Amino acid sequence: MNWSAIILFAVTIAATLVMTFVAARRTKTPxxxxxxxxxxxxxxxxFAITGDFVSAAAFLGISGAIALSGFDGYYIMLGxxxxxxxxxxxLAEPLRNLGxxxxxxxxxxxxxxxxxxxxxxxxxxxxxxxxxxxQFIGAGVLIQLLFGIDYILAVLIIGVLMTAYVVFGGMxxxxxxxxxxxxxxxxVTFALVIFAMSAIGLSPMAFFxxxxxxxxxxxxxxxxxxxxxxxxxxxxxxxxTALGIAGxxxxxxxxxxVTDRSAARTSAMSAxxxxxxxxxxxxxxxxxxxxxxxxxxxxxxxxxxxLAAPLLAEYVGGNLLLGVVAATAFVVIIATLSGLVIASSGxxxxxxxxxxxxxxxxxxxxxxxxxxxxxLLISGAAIIISLALQGINLAFLITLGLCLAASVNxxxxxxxxxxxxxxxxxxxxxxxTSLSVTTAAVLLxxxxxxxxxxxxxxxPGIVTIPLGFALFWVxxxxxxxxxxxxxxxxxxxxxxxxxxxxxxxGRHDVS
Amino acid sequence: xxxxxxxxxxxxxxxxxxxxxxxxxRFAFALSASFLAYFTLLPILASYTTVLSGMAFGSLSLxxxxxxxxxxxxxxxxxxxxxxxxxxxxxxxxxxxxxxASAASGVANLGQGGER
Numbered sequence: 312m313n314w315s316a317i318i319l320f321a322v323t324i325a326a327t328l329v330m331t332f333v334a335a336r337r338t339k340t341p342x343x344x345x346x347x348x349x350x351x352x353x354x355x356x357x358f359a360i361t362g363d364f365v366s367a368a369a370f371l372g373i374s375g376a377i378a379l380s381g382f383d384g385y386y387i388m389l390g391x392x393x394x395x396x397x398x399x400x401x402l403a404e405p406l407r408n409l410g411x412x413x414x415x416x417x418x419x420x421x422x423x424x425x426x427x428x429x430x431x432x433x434x435x436x437x438x439x440x441x442x443x444x445x446q447f448i449g450a451g452v453l454i455q456l457l458f459g460i461d462y463i464l465a466v467l468i469i470g471v472l473m474t475a476y477v478v479f480g481g482m483x484x485x486x487x488x489x490x491x492x493x494x495x496x497x498x499v500t501f502a503l504v505i506f507a508m509s510a511i512g513l514s515p516m517a518f519f520x521x522x523x524x525x526x527x528x529x530x531x532x533x534x535x536x537x538x539x540x541x542x543x544x545x546x547x548x549x550x551x552t553a554l555g556i557a558g559x560x561x562x563x564x565x566x567x568x569v570t571d572r573s574a575a576r577t578s579a580m581s582a583x584x585x586x587x588x589x590x591x592x593x594x595x596x597x598x599x600x601x602x603x604x605x606x607x608x609x610x611x612x613x614x615x616x617x618l619a620a621p622l623l624a625e626y627v628g629g630n631l632l633l634g635v636v637a638a639t640a641f642v643v644i645i646a647t648l649s650g651l652v653i654a655s656s657g658x659x660x661x662x663x664x665x666x667x668x669x670x671x672x673x674x675x676x677x678x679x680x681x682x683x684x685x686x687l688l689i690s691g692a693a694i695i696i697s698l699a700l701q702g703i704n705l706a707f708l709i710t711l712g713l714c715l716a717a718s719v720n721x722x723x724x725x726x727x728x729x730x731x732x733x734x735x736x737x738x739x740x741x742x743x744t745s746l747s748v749t750t751a752a753v754l755l756x757x758x759x760x761x762x763x764x765x766x767x768x769x770x771p772g773i774v775t776i777p778l779g780f781a782l783f784w785v786x787x788x789x790x791x792x793x794x795x796x797x798x799x800x801x802x803x804x805x806x807x808x809x810x811x812x813x814x815x816x817g818r819h820d821v822s
Numbered sequence: 823x824x825x826x827x828x829x830x831x832x833x834x835x836x837x838x839x840x841x842x843x844x845x846x847x848r849f850a851f852a853l854s855a856s857f858l859a860y861f862t863l864l865p866i867l868a869s870y871t872t873v874l875s876g877m878a879f880g881s882l883s884l885x886x887x888x889x890x891x892x893x894x895x896x897x898x899x900x901x902x903x904x905x906x907x908x909x910x911x912x913x914x915x916x917x918x919x920x921x922x923a924s925a926a927s928g929v930a931n932l933g934q935g936g937e938r
Binding site for chain 2: 382385386389390391392393395396397399400401515516519520522523524528531532533534535536541542545546548549550553554572573576579580583584587590591594729801804805807808809810
């Protein structure tokens, strides 16, 4: 038993519960619950996005992948800069100006139909639940490895905590936990890098000299594709990651929580800076673990390499630093999960219940109660799915989530915001068809069907993303919006361009 | 429910708003598309050529130099974009006061705000 880890864990859990308690007292309206009353500042949101985005898969998964496969393990982090430039220039401000609580609110600010709202809400729920299950399974395995707790118990502990944060503390508690996570993650990552480098070589050049010397030059070079298909798969993975990150609902709703347009931009830039710093540090963690701990010791502890960073911490800082890294991994997991629960429960309670089912007639109190109930139900469902799917391939779930975000959500949002001829018919048709086609393409791929798969690509993004855009386009050409559609686009353009400060008097229940 | 706004709006102002929106759109598209292209070139070059197999200087490989470059390039894009936004904000605020003036002279437009 690692006592420093257990004490740090207890402290972390106590601190997050205190935050939840304070946030719960301030959460009185649906706006507080979904978007923290639009009170979050730019840098605060930047740290929160960092905490939201960096999951256990990034912190432990990528550093482990670099430890075992060298440079080839790094690709999955490289989509981040592109994603944040797209978020900054194309999405941050319009989302802030158009969205109320959810992604469907953004889309229906142009096309207000119940069928499109329902389709958009379903997309959010599907993407977020896949992501959530991936986090749960990863977290369960991890906690099992770090503390020797049973998988089922580990999933239940995380699940109960995450549910409590969101049900009682809403977006405010989620934001605080994510900010704390962002800070802890960066401090711990850089502390580990400094420890590792002081043991290997203090300048980056000396560090890489040691890596090439001991692990061979092939560990720092992107390897040649063994087949044309493998190369296409790698390109597809890169593109789908970059565009998928820019289309993840739980990331995008963070842009609805900020005070104004300039805070929206600051959040994209600060998150891009902070996650970028983390991304630059990852190779030093991965290679550092391979050099100091050794590849065989890493694979002995976990075949997937997920324990590379904790083992590195134990090597350079003993039990105390191992405890710190384990507690960090735990916060990383709960912060991401809370964001996912907010996004998906908002789609269920605000979109499907308050708007589609109740046709906007639900009172504020009913909406808040629905939001909390939906958070409870979604969490419960995700816990049950995670317990049932223990042992499923994690990369498969993440691939599916990112491919759907890039092939359905991103074209839907970009066309809604920027394309004059986009129509309600096209939006609904595109959402339903692209959601089905992309899901089918991943399900019929090698992850589930093995070598003779119908779709030969593990990551079909390179096909499904252009296809997604095409489906939205075709649907809009076939069902044009007419003069009323053009007028709606004009109003939307005005709102995006001039901002919502003076325009939406009396629209929100927030000041 | 919102058609009153369209009637009240002044076509010259609408054209100016559209022009500013187009400027933002072009900037966003050009920056995103070129960065995405540069980024996509990395796995293509690494998979199918030997261009990135060598060392840049010392033991720092060309693969890593390319990969690391994505982060600062993204940050430089942020700076460009922030400068562009500053200019656009000034223009947008000017259009907003024109919009408010025309709305105030129009019929009961501001109260509805053109929104649901």
